[in-house]
Amino acid sequence: MRPDSQSAALARLAGLLADDTRAAFCLALFDGRAWTAGELARHAGVARSTASEHLDRLVAGGLLAERREGRHRYMELADAGVAELLEDLMAHLAPGQERPRTFRAVATADALARARTCYDHLAGRLGVAVTDAMAGKGLLDQDSGFALTGAGADWLSALGIDVANLRKRKRPVARVCLDWTERRPHLAGGAGAQICSRFHANGWVRRIGDGRALLVTPTGQVALRELLGIEGAAL
Numbered sequence: 001m002r003p004d005s006q007s008a009a010l011a012r013l014a015g016l017l018a019d020d021t022r023a024a025f026c027l028a029l030f031d032g033r034a035w036t037a038g039e040l041a042r043h044a045g046v047a048r049s050t051a052s053e054h055l056d057r058l059v060a061g062g063l064l065a066e067r068r069e070g071r072h073r074y075m076e077l078a079d080a081g082v083a084e085l086l087e088d089l090m091a092h093l094a095p096g097q098e099r100p101r102t103f104r105a106v107a108t109a110d111a112l113a114r115a116r117t118c119y120d121h122l123a124g125r126l127g128v129a130v131t132d133a134m135a136g137k138g139l140l141d142q143d144s145g146f147a148l149t150g151a152g153a154d155w156l157s158a159l160g161i162d163v164a165n166l167r168k169r170k171r172p173v174a175r176v177c178l179d180w181t182e183r184r185p186h187l188a189g190g191a192g193a194q195i196c197s198r199f200h201a202n203g204w205v206r207r208i209g210d211g212r213a214l215l216v217t218p219t220g221q222v223a224l225r226e227l228l229g230i231e232g233a234a235l
Contacts (some may be wrong), residue, residue, distance in 0.1 A: 016061045017089070021046055022054045026063060026077070026086055031212040032120045034067070034074040080171055083119030084188065091178040111213035113181040115205065118212075121192030122199065123179055126216060130195070131187045133228035140187065146174040148191055156191060159198050166190040 017023050024044040029035060035043075041051035055075055058064040065078045077083050115126035122130055134140045139152035148156070153163045166173050175189035187195070199205045204220030207213070216224065216232070224230040 013061065013063075016058060016063055019054070020044075021050070022058055025051075025054060025058065025075070026082075029064070029075060029077050030083065030086060030119055031117055032077075032083075034076040037073045037075060040075060077119065080119065080193075084175070084177065087118055087177055087180065087188075090180040091183075108211070108213065111208055111215075112211075115214040115216060116212040117196060117214065118177060118179075118186070118188065121177070121186070121188045121196045122205075122214075123177070123186050124181055124214075126205075126214065127186035127192075128179055128182045128184050129230050130224075130228060131185065133230050134187065137228065140174065145176050146185075146187060146189070148174050152191075156194065159195070161191075161194045161198060166194065 017026065021044045025040050028040060028043050037051055037055055038048060040055070041048045044051065055064065059066050062078055063082050064075050067074050113124055115122070116124045118127065121127065131140065134152065135142050138149055139155050141147040141149050156163050169190055172189040174187060174191045176185045177188035179186045186192070199220065202219070202223065203217055204223050205214045205216055208215050221232050
C-alpha cells in the first residue's frame with residue numbers, strides 16, 4: 001500500500017469512530033457479547049433506521065461483524081484486534097474528563113473501576129491485581145512486554161487451560177493492555193482471555209446487571225487469596 005493510500009485508509013478508520021453514535025455502539029460491544037441492532041439503537045438513543053446506517057458503515061469498515069439468526073441481526077466486534085485498538089485509544093483519554101453526576105453514574109463508574117471485562121479479559125483493579133500477582137510469583141516475565149514463563153504455563157494448566165492450544169493460535173499468548181482507569185498494565189492476549197473465562201466458569205466472578213462490571217464472589221475471594229495471595233482489600 002502506497003503512503004498516500006495508507007493515509008487515506010487511516011483517515012477512513014478514524015472517521016468511523018468520529019461519531020458519538022458509532023463510538024457508543026463500539027463501546028457497548030466492548031463487553032465481548034453480541035447485541036441486536038435494536039438493543040444498540042436503544043442504548044445509543046437513536047432510531048432503528050439511524051442505527052442500521054451506522055452499523056452498516058462499521059461492518060463495511062471492518063470494526064464490527066454481523067451474524068443473523070432468524071429475524072434478528074446480531075452485531076459484535078470483528079475480532080480481538082479491534083478490542084485492543086479501542087482499549088489503546090481509551091488509554092489516551094485524560095482521566096476524569098467527564099465526572100459522573102448522579103448516584104447511579106457514580107456507582108457504575110466505581111464498579112467498572114473495581115472489576116470489569118475488557119472485551120474478553122479482566123480489567124480494572126481486579127485485572128491489575130491479578131497481573132501484578134502473577135508477575136510477583138514469576139508466572140509472567142515483564143522484561144519486555146509480557147511473556148508467560150514456564151511456571152506460568154504450569155499454573156495455567158493447573159487451572160484447566162490448554163496452553164499448547166493457546167500457542168498454536170495467531171493471537172499472542174500474553175499481551176500488555178494499558179488499563180484506562182488504573183493507568184497501569186493488565187494481562188490481555190490468549191492467556192488473559194482464558195483466565196477470564198475460567199473465572200466466570202468457576203463462579204469466581206459474575207456480571208453486575210447487563211454491563212461490563214464484575215463482582216468477585218465469596219468463592220472468588222477465596223480462590224484469589226489461595227492462588228495468587230490477593231486479599232479482598234486489594235480490590
